Amino acid sequence: MSGPRTPDGDLSQFSMLELFRMEAESQTQALTDCLLSVERHAEPATLEAMMRAAHSIKGAAAIVGLDVIVQLAHGMEDAFIAAQHGLLKLSPNRVDVLLAGVDLIVQCSHLQESGLQGWLATQGDTIRRTMEAIRGIAFLPEPVAPVPSAAPAPAPVASPAPLAPAQPPPPAAPPPPAAHFAAAPDPVPEPALPALPAVPAVPAETPVPRGARPAVQSDRLLSLAGEARIAAHQMQPLIQAMQRHKRHQAALFAALDDLNEAIGRTGDPVLREKAAQVLHRGQPLRQFILGHMGDMEQYERRLLTVAQGMVDEVLALRMRPFRDGVHHFPRMVRDLARSLGKDVRLEIRGEETLVDRDILARIESPLNHMLRNAVDHGIESADARARAGKPPHGTIVLEARHRAGMLNVEIHDDGGGVDPERIRSAVVARRMATQAMADTMSHAELMQFLFLPAFSLKTEVTEISGRGVGLDIVHDTIREQNGTVRLDSVPGRGFHTHITLPLTQSIVRSLVVDVGGEAYALPIVKVERVLQVPRTDIHTLESKQFFEYEGEHVGLVSAAQALDLGEMTHQELLPVIVLGSGAHRYGLVVDAIRGEHSLAVHSIDPVFGKLRDIAAAALLNDGEPVLILDVPDLLMSIDKLLAEGGLHQLARAGSTARRRMKRILVVDDSLTVREMERKLLTGRGFEVDIAVDGMDGWNAARSGDYDLVITDVDMPRMDGIELVNLIKKDLHLHTLPVMIVSYKDRPEDRARGLAAGADYYLTKGSFHDETLLDAVADLIGDAFR
Structure with a gap:
């Protein structure tokens, strides 16, 4: 670097x-x-x-x-x-x-x-x-052709570049300096002399200039920018509270209008005057709330824009052009090729492509190894290339570009490539598969064997290759950066390496899920598929549970058990996240899936050491903490559970598994209340749907088969009392139990709700978790029929 x-x-x-x-x-x-x-x-x-x-x-x-x-x-x-x-x-x-x-x-x-x-x-x-x-x-x-040196060029260090190998010194007595280059004829070929000794690399001791602490400073700035974005999102609950206040105010003024009309019908001039004064004095309040709500929403938009701009600018500070990490590779390829008696050129494309500085530093070693492999394994000698009709010099292309929000790095050469039949034979010879199994393997499956430790197609061992060490480390390093690497080859035409990485490790696009009542995140690049699996589709074999996915049996594992969080909640439709590949592909069963989020990554304090199954932490937009899962570590934990035979059963046995969960519709315009009630009821085993206001609840009640409706009173478009009236007057829904949960706790409010037909009236200010669950149990019993 x-x-x-x-x-x-x-x-x-x-x-x-x-x-x-x-x-x-x-x-x-x-x-x-x-x-x-x-x-x-x-x-x-x-x-x-x-x-x-x-x-x-x-x-x-x-x-x-x-x-x-x-x-x-x-x-x-x-x-x-x-x-x-x-x-x-x-x-x-x-x-x-x-x-x-x-x-x-x-x-x-x-x-x-x-x-x-x-x-x-x-x-x-x-x-x-x-x-x-x-x-x-x-x-x-x-010499007519480069003379291979006894030892290949060493791998480059970050700074400075190594000396070139195989450099013949001058004759013992050079000519006088004044005549160095005067009419220099083409020299007579002489035997190559011993190479100049390479100068050992000296560690750079350059002190970091004052004011140059980009890594620490940008990490701190990114943390502060993320906190500013969270603070901006905290305006939303306040705006929602103001909207509720506006609705209450509108109801108050509507009542005053009704009162004014009633007074007008009495004909009492004193009362009419008093009512007119009240309406006049209340008019500024209407304008006040409308104007201030507009100001607050505009202020929120400005805060979000500035906060997101800060995050984007800090990320830009962390980005460096691709060339900064690969500028020494052309020299390394040239020196290594000459030491092997080859003529190889490296072309670097996309040098201006921006890459996160941490990713750039960590992929330098894998790229170095792939390029050395290309020179040693891939590019043929000049004679072999001539026989194949190729130009005498080999070409390796290293290219970086952004694609679909990811960083793509590709390395391809015009060498001999890898014959898949050689891989097939090596697999059988090493007893990694039978001949019958190897014959059925596809080209892509055979290429995956090159990533296995101690797997090499080289018959001789050199200082460059042949020990079977390298591609497995490349694979592991790329996976540690939440990336993927794929190999492809056409015999006689070359070898192609495809590497896909996130643009930055500072912001991770993640899938946020609920497990055991807590939020967890999985990097999107590690998630293969998100599914909902009915319990009836779960099969059991030798105490292990699985389901059918793309023609294969995929094992099911409870995320709560894998993370030592106890038993998971029982649902009829299981939210499943498919992770891993091949024999290590599993379906991770979670409680609920919240959706995708861009998370600013915060490292775990070193005092905690390496936490099992945990990679880092982050904050959601509402300030809630979330742990980012270490997916490779989690897959190892699952393998351990399988080996110990300690997996919990996800499907209920016998008739219990066939019992239908009761469905509850929660109607409330408050996100906080909705989610609290949903979590409580889901945790008890009920299937819960939500509606954001009275009209939404009425549409849902008519189209769904529910066992209970829980509704608020004050809501936009249609309030809870009107919703209860509609349900109780409907020919098909009049027997559906309805519970009102409201902040209004006056006796007249309770009487109004029960008069509309509600079966239960519960105040939000006094109830706790068990109060709601006990009330639900009184109305419809337990969660299963």
């Missing part, structure tokens, strides 16, 4: 050495990119850019007194000038030497002043040989 960037503002806070490190980082990256490009096509603009970069490094190094870098940059600058004048061809062997010089500059620039002398002492011989190689670069022998 790239280091600190030079800020656009005041530079006075940085020392000269820190400024030099910043410049050296950008200029050496430019040199590396240009050297890889000029190796293929020596364009004048590229040569000019390299000459300017070397000149800039030389001048900056002279200011801070790094003579070693001054000499290296000066020799490289001379070589670039000679190439500009046509006196020198930058062939691969010469590019090797120049890249070695770039590596030395990178290594030296990352040293602290206190460690410089010690590093110069230990690397003195390498530095001297590299300088001599650059000064005598015109007389380097250039």
Whole structure:
């Protein structure tokens, strides 16, 4: 990954050495990119850019007194000038030497002043040989084909890039400096000399510039932005309360109007005057509430817009272009290919695609492994490519783009690909499947075997591959980031890797569910399907329960049991979330499904350690805390339950399983009251439907088969008293029990409700959980017929 960037503002806070490190980082990256490009096509603009970069490094190094870098940059600058004048061809062997010089500059620039002398002492011989190689670069022998080195190029570190392997030094006695590039003829081929020793990577000790703490600061800002969004949503209950107040006020003024009309009929002038004064004084109240409700709704919209804008801006701060994480890959591919005697080019597409910085850092190793695999396993030798009618150089394409709200990274090459029959034979040889089973496996199923530990198609073991270690780690790393990876191959035409990841780990699109009376969230990318499974569709075999899904038997597991939350509630239709794949696919039974939410992720405090089955925490829009489940960990817990044979039965046995749950309709315009009553009744085993006002309740009562209606009184469009009247006067519904639950607790209010035909009147202010449940039991009994 790239280091600190030079800020656009005041530079006075940085020392000269820190400024030099910043410049050296950008200029050496430019040199590396240009050297890889000029190796293929020596364009004048590229040569000019390299000459300017070397000149800039030389001048900056002279200011801070790094003579070693001054000499290296000066020799490289001379070589670039000679190439500009046509006196020198930058062939691969010469590019090797120049890249070695770039590596030395990178290594030296990352040293602290206190460690410089010690590093110069230990690397003195390498530095001297590299300088001599650059000064005598015109007389380097250039073999017809690259000579493989004894050891492949090491995997790149984040910063700086490794030295190139297999770099032949110059002859023992280079020509005088004045005649370095004068009319340099094509050199006579000579045997390749021993390679220049690679410079060990020096850990970057550059202190983080003052004010540059992006990771911690952006995490804190994201947390604050999420809290601001939650605070904005807290306006909604207040607005709903104002709407109820408006309805009550409207009812009051309607009563006053009726009273005024009644007084007018009496003919008493004093009463008429008093009534007119009351109406006149009440008129401003109507306008007051209407105006303030509009202001509150507008204020809520502004708060939500600002809060969401803050979240979006903080997320933008966390995003980095894809190139920041992959800029060293072209060098790595080139060096590894030359060490293997191959000619391979890496094309990077979508470099400007924005990626969350944490994801970018964590996928660097998997991408590195896939590219090394492509060079070693995929791309054939020049002779084999010629026989196949392919160009002598192999091509690997690394591409990143956004698609359907996700980050897609694809790696494909034009190599030999993987023969599925070789995988089939290896599966049988390793006794992972019988021959009959292997013969029935599809292409996609066979490709999945490449992700298994210790599974390799290489017959020989090298430092690069053959040990069967790698693709399983790639698979696990991508899954840890809530992503997926898929392989595809066409024999003789190449290998294709598809990686899909969330755009950011800071905001996770999740499915929120209820389990044991608590909210839990599952990342959407881990959810295969959401279903409702009737109890009658559940089958039992050897004490394990399952249902049919896409022609397969999928095991059912209670989420409450898997999370150690006790018994789940019994419902006729079970909400089921299908998780996992293959033999580890399960149906997770939850109490209820709330829906999809975008959650700002909060890490669990390290003091708690790793919580089983839990990945992180978040807050819903109403401020309710929710735990985000660690799905791979949860699947392991389910496997353990299966192995121990301790699964609870989800379907009731015998006649109990065939009993129908009684249905209750809850009618209330308050979301809080509706949900409280629904949870209480569902927990007791009833099937509960909800309606948001009297008219909605009337439509639901006429179209549904209910055993009880529970209704509020004050509601829009149609109040509860009118709803009770309609139900009791209906030919088909008049026997349906109706319970009124209202804040009005005056004797006249109770009498009015019972007079309308209600079978029970309960006040919200006095009842608790058991009061409501006892009242329901008095009216219709228990939850099952």
